[in-house]
Amino acid sequence: MKFNSPEDIIQLTPLWEGERLPDGRPKVSDDILRRMRKITLEEAWGPLWHRGYTFQFEGDFKIIHPDKVMVGRAVTAVMVPKRPDLHETMMKIGHEQEGRKGYYNQWVIDSLVEDDVAVVDMFDKVHLGTYVGGNLSTAISTRTKRGGAVIWGGIRDNQQVVNIDNINVYYRGSDPTAIADVVMVGMNVPARIGKAICLPGDVVLGTPSGVIFIPPHLAELTVVQAEKSQVRDIFGFIRLKEGAYTTAQIDASWNTALWQDFLDWFNSDGAAAEYRHLTWEAELEEAARQERQGPQNDVRL
Template identity: 75%
Template sequence: MFDRKEDIMKWTEKWDGERFENGRPKVSDDILERMRRITLEEAWMPLWNNGYRFQFEGGFKSVQPDQIMIGRAVTAVMVPSRPDLHETLVAVGAEEGRKGFYNQWVIDVLGENDVVVADMFDKVHLGTYVGGNLSTAIATRTKRGGAVVWGGIRDNEQVSKIKEINVYYRGSDPTAIADVVMTGMNVPCRIGNAICLPGDIVFGTPYGVIFIPPHLAEQTVVEAEKSQIRDVFGFVRLRSGTYTTAQIDSPWTTELWSDFEDWFRSSEDAKEFQHLSWEQEIEEARNRPAGSGLPQVRE
């Protein structure tokens, strides 16, 4: 199943935005850029709260340990080689005009801000999905994307010098990729304890990788940004002694929300967050039963 539009559309039917020609969801570049400023925990919480419990995997090494990676997933699933299956799928690839080995087929379809997500069934020896040449090709095609490989890579010294991208992997080996067959491209893909679909937003951090369904990408960013700026406000008021930690950490009263709104409109710290709206949160505070909020503000 190599890059079939009807399948991709069905698997990602909750996404109602723009799509690539092959049906892969195309989350906007604006959302991708905003996601670069949030943390792993901020990205994880909305997914968990929406029932997406298998979106994170932390068991990786990376070639740029301190570098965030954000991009749209292009997935690949590999299995151990079997001669008859290999012959059949190589013939299918040839009919579709694909050249080289399976991993090259995937890299050939990458675009800007894409990330290869490859299940190599944790194979490292003879399981090196990319080396120096293919990583250079990934950088050329994706600009700031990269790869997540549940398996091996080679040419680490060369790959680590390609600063534009990041590559997450399980282990290193000098051998080239061999004895594998690709059974799917742009199909559901298992990466350790996580699952990734084509078009998911791949959020790579120093601590692991999260796969964010496209229909939850904007919600994830908005909730993360709101959490960030509320924390900034809370730190300011805690340092001044205006509120206790119990007041900041509990559901906010309408009085506290009023104080926050005044600060939010005027503070330089909140300038880049002015696109956010707080109507829903304030309405919830107004409708909260009396006595269920916080103590009164300290003088």
């Protein structure tokens, strides 16, 4: 057995075809992470739900900075209640075979790099289950720059952690006790966080409503669909205020005339400037196809 095995991580994430980090995790691009910070939870949820990824969201958290969005690449850890023989075995693997220092939570945090988020299944343990406090949260801040942690368990030193502005922490509860009586049985393995599942390299999007784990091979698609929804909404709000269309027209599948009006606006209006990396050929082809087939009653969701 090995903690944080690149070979195992690559086997777990075969649908990812892009660049990988040295530990084998999918490396979703910095540009996608930047754009992800501008989308809403619901915009991220929709593309996943409709592709069968129905266990990616968990909302039952306390949040250190509830008004801030957190985005990063997942580094996962799975903890279980302490069993002496298992604890001794895992400590030997970490200390003697892999040269790690300190306790399990330090092993994970020492592995973090820029834009990482620690995602920890602590089996909802709060008393004697505080995964981070002031020191380790400061280490997360230093290593990840703008990442953070999602902990299905506890934290301590809240008054110190809340003063760390560049990261966020999602957690189940607070307690003054230190972490104890646990064993880490996996690092960068599938982790259950409440009702959700997270794999190493998933894009973690933390919002005021909770956290969603986005599979890396769907990250770009999710961002693009969210951005297209955003800019279409901007156009729709403008045209509705002008009285140019009814809500039924805006909410239904657009015909080619409405699409042409949108594209004329999209290519010239300053409100659409940040979205001009998007392309619309597929949407235009679909509108033309529907017109050839006759009137349709489907509504854009």
